[in-house]
Amino acid sequence: MVAAGEKAEQKKLVLALRSRLADAVSVRLLSPSWFVTVLGSLPPAAGTQKWLDTATQVLLYRFTHAITDSVVALGDTPADRAGRRAEWYEQLAKVLRRW
Numbered sequence: 001m002v003a004a005g006e007k008a009e010q011k012k013l014v015l016a017l018r019s020r021l022a023d024a025v026s027v028r029l030l031s032p033s034w035f036v037t038v039l040g041s042l043p044p045a046a047g048t049q050k051w052l053d054t055a056t057q058v059l060l061y062r063f064t065h066a067i068t069d070s071v072v073a074l075g076d077t078p079a080d081r082a083g084r085r086a087e088w089y090e091q092l093a094k095v096l097r098r099w
Contacts, residue, residue: 017063018056025052034073038096054095061092 024031031041038058043051058073065085067075074093078086 013063014056014060017059018052021055021059022052032070034069034071037071038073039099051099054092054099058092058096061088 025043028042031039035055035058039051039055043055061067061074065075067073069075073096074089078089080086
């Protein structure tokens with residue numbers, strides 16, 4: 001039961017982040033330098049949904065792990081290379097190389 005509640009809260013957070021990101025893009029708000037460096041200032045015409053999914057995951061990672069680096073999107077490489085955070089970091093780093 002607790003896991004289901006946590007999963008529901010995480011889904012709610014992801015939807016909220018995605019919605020705010022879509023709103024910011026639609027009104028062309030200036031993005032932070034760490035964002036523009038890895039994702040560009042606007043989504044591409046082709047692959048917009050994938051871009052939005054990736055941007056949302058980066059925002060969620062930064063929020064979850066309290067990343068405040070103003071230049072590097074994912075912050076420092078996690079010290080524990082075998083943990084869940086390191087796995088998520090590597091996954092995002094790989095996806096970000098495409099953009």
